[in-house]
Amino acid sequence: MADEPLVLGIETSCDETGVGIVRGHTLLADAVASSVDEHARFGGVVPEVASRAHLEAMVPTIQRALKDAGVAASDLDGIAVTAGPGLAGALLVGVSAAKAYAYALGKPLYGVNHLASHICVDQLEHGALPEPTMALLVSGGHSSLLLAPDITSDVRPLGSTIDDAAGEAFDKIARVLHLGFPGGPVIDRYAREGDPDAIRFPRGLTGPRDPVYDFSFSGLKTAVARWIEAKRAAGEDVPVADVSASFQEAVVDVLTRKAVRACKDHGVDHLMIGGGVAANSRLRALAQHRCEAAGITLRVPRPKLCTDNGAMVAALGAEMVARNRPSSDWGLSADSSLPVTETHVPGEGHHGHGHDHVHELSSQNLYP
Amino acid sequence: MLLLALDTATPAVTVALHDGSRVLAESRQVDARRHGELLLPAVDAVLAQAGRKLDAVSDIVVGVGPGPYTGLRVGLVTAATFGSVLGVPVHGLCSLDGIAHASGLEEPFVVATDARRKEVYWARYDNARTRVTEPAVDRPADIADQMAGVPAVGAGALLYDEVFTGVRREGPEHQSAGALASLAAEMLAAGEEFLPDRPLYLRRPDAQVPANYKVVTPK
Numbered sequence: 001m002a003d004e005p006l007v008l009g010i011e012t013s014c015d016e017t018g019v020g021i022v023r024g025h026t027l028l029a030d031a032v033a034s035s036v037d038e039h040a041r042f043g044g045v046v047p048e049v050a051s052r053a054h055l056e057a058m059v060p061t062i063q064r065a066l067k068d069a070g071v072a073a074s075d076l077d078g079i080a081v082t083a084g085p086g087l088a089g090a091l092l093v094g095v096s097a098a099k100a101y102a103y104a105l106g107k108p109l110y111g112v113n114h115l116a117s118h119i120c121v122d123q124l125e126h127g128a129l130p131e132p133t134m135a136l137l138v139s140g141g142h143s144s145l146l147l148a149p150d151i152t153s154d155v156r157p158l159g160s161t162i163d164d165a166a167g168e169a170f171d172k173i174a175r176v177l178h179l180g181f182p183g184g185p186v187i188d189r190y191a192r193e194g195d196p197d198a199i200r201f202p203r204g205l206t207g208p209r210d211p212v213y214d215f216s217f218s219g220l221k222t223a224v225a226r227w228i229e230a231k232r233a234a235g236e237d238v239p240v241a242d243v244s245a246s247f248q249e250a251v252v253d254v255l256t257r258k259a260v261r262a263c264k265d266h267g268v269d270h271l272m273i274g275g276g277v278a279a280n281s282r283l284r285a286l287a288q289h290r291c292e293a294a295g296i297t298l299r300v301p302r303p304k305l306c307t308d309n310g311a312m313v314a315a316l317g318a319e320m321v322a323r324n325r326p327s328s329d330w331g332l333s334a335d336s337s338l339p340v341t342e343t344h345v346p347g348e349g350h351h352g353h354g355h356d357h358v359h360e361l362s363s364q365n366l367y368p
Numbered sequence: 369m370l371l372l373a374l375d376t377a378t379p380a381v382t383v384a385l386h387d388g389s390r391v392l393a394e395s396r397q398v399d400a401r402r403h404g405e406l407l408l409p410a411v412d413a414v415l416a417q418a419g420r421k422l423d424a425v426s427d428i429v430v431g432v433g434p435g436p437y438t439g440l441r442v443g444l445v446t447a448a449t450f451g452s453v454l455g456v457p458v459h460g461l462c463s464l465d466g467i468a469h470a471s472g473l474e475e476p477f478v479v480a481t482d483a484r485r486k487e488v489y490w491a492r493y494d495n496a497r498t499r500v501t502e503p504a505v506d507r508p509a510d511i512a513d514q515m516a517g518v519p520a521v522g523a524g525a526l527l528y529d530e531v532f533t534g535v536r537r538e539g540p541e542h543q544s545a546g547a548l549a550s551l552a553a554e555m556l557a558a559g560e561e562f563l564p565d566r567p568l569y570l571r572r573p574d575a576q577v578p579a580n581y582k583v584v585t586p587k
């Protein structure tokens with residue numbers, strides 16, 4: 001529908017320079033430039049390398065997204081950008097670009113939360129989010145269970161990892177197995193050939209007195225690494241497929257068990273899973289199985305929308321426009337530890353005034 | 369001609385508008401930690417003060433460093449984005465050249481800025497208009513022999529005045545976009561070449577993955 005908000009979103013919280021364009025719940029463009037290859041030899045994301053790559057890629061990626069979407073910049077209803085959480089220097093490149101872009105075009109600016117964007121992206125795949133939505137976000141940076149009564153204004157953290165993120169555990173085990181970086185896809189691949197019950201690795205924080213919705217993957221990581229080292233010390237071959245399958249099973253068992261439990265406890269009949277680890281085939285399969293058994297509808301976007309991208313930021317920006325949420329002001333800053341409860345960063349003096357303030361400033365600089 | 373100049377390579381966040389013959393408006397705020405927050409409001413304020421709109425700008429001028437990276441990138445990405453939307457050229461200038469230009473010195477001298485990590489960014493000039501060495505980054509002690517008694521300006525020279533013994537305390541400490549714009553206007557009039565709008569980092573990135581990289585989970 002032409003009256004749905006047309007929004008461009010910019011994402012630079014980690015190593016992907018993402019620019020997406022959406023119209024309401026419709027994905028028009030999802031341009032991504034990744035610096036992942038430059039990080040591979042370090043076994044993790046190097047912040048300064050990521051920031052340098054963002055600067056190089058920023059303007060070309062915006063131009064590519066506009067071309068892919070076949071829309072004119074002047075037709076945009078707003079510019080959204082990840083204001084946090086994420087790597088400080090990386091975020092700053094995207095926030096600065098978004099501000100300059102919005103200012104030069106005379107459009108309102110929306111600084112939005114990265115985690116809320118991961119949830120909102122599902123609107124591009126499965127239509128409007130039910131309210132409330134239960135969300136499990138799992139990636140190299142996050143492992144969280146979130147309850148979202150309103151994705152634009154009310155996201156409540158139920159639980160999160162107390163040590164490593166799920167994706168981080170995949171990276172570290174892949175390193176121990178000499179499988180390279182990032183670890184998620186390669187472990188998923190090996191695991192398909194292995195037996196998930198071959199080795200019984202520990203399930204973190206699943207005891208009767210443990211926090212119900214929090215995660216811990218550090219103990220699991222250590223247990224797997226010890227098991228591998230013991231094999232090597234004994235001069236035996238490490239069964240990579242079985243280790244991968246058994247490790248992966250331990251991770252996804254806990255993730256899905258806790259997510260389904262959260263849905264039941266809160267009377268929510270559907271679950272969305274987002275973040276890079278949502279691309280894991282075993283996580284999808286087990287979540288599907290357990291959700292069906294519990295009468296819960298599972299919503300998982302396609303893998304490209306699960307990893308960090310600009311479309312998810314645009315999706316949340318479009319929802320902000322649709323719901324008349326106040327825009328950000330030109331002093332918007334990047335906040336590397338923006339709490340998930342802050343779904344967006346409205347400008348000062350916006351309380352109850354819509355986005356008049358920004359329009360007033362911008363209209364002086366309307367560019368045809 | 370209407371030049372919009374900006375520079376975030378030093379602790380100063382500075383913006384100026386220049387019409388080819390004079391600086392119409394200038395903003396300078398010194399706050400090394402808030403480049404990202406301060407730059408756009410400063411652009412808005414400078415345009416408002418000069419009574420101009422962004423779409424009247426014919427050229428963007430940007431200081432490309434050297435400077436501490438995080439802040440430096442704020443100015444560069446802002447300039448590149450403006451240039452792309454407005455469809456106007458983005459001219460890069462060595463940030464040290466702006467400070468040199470502001471000094472007005474007619475004799476050989478050195479510009480030095482604070483590169484943090486106990487180092488300085490520096491370059492030699494024959495006069496305020498003429499740089500004679502490529503910008504470099506060094507520990508002050510390692511270049512002490514060359515610097516003794518040489519007139520010097522900039523925050524790096526002030527900070528390490530035991531090395532830069534010829535420091536001019538009255539000279540410019542940080543960047544001024546007005547000076548940068550004036551230099552650019554002269555260069556445009558003379559048909560001189562600019563640098564590409566790409567950062568002068570002068571150092572390789574620290575290739576270390578922080579122990580808890582990408583930990584962005586909510587508290």
Ligand SMILES: [Zn+2]
Nearest residue numbers: 118139141308
């Ligand atoms: Zn993410």
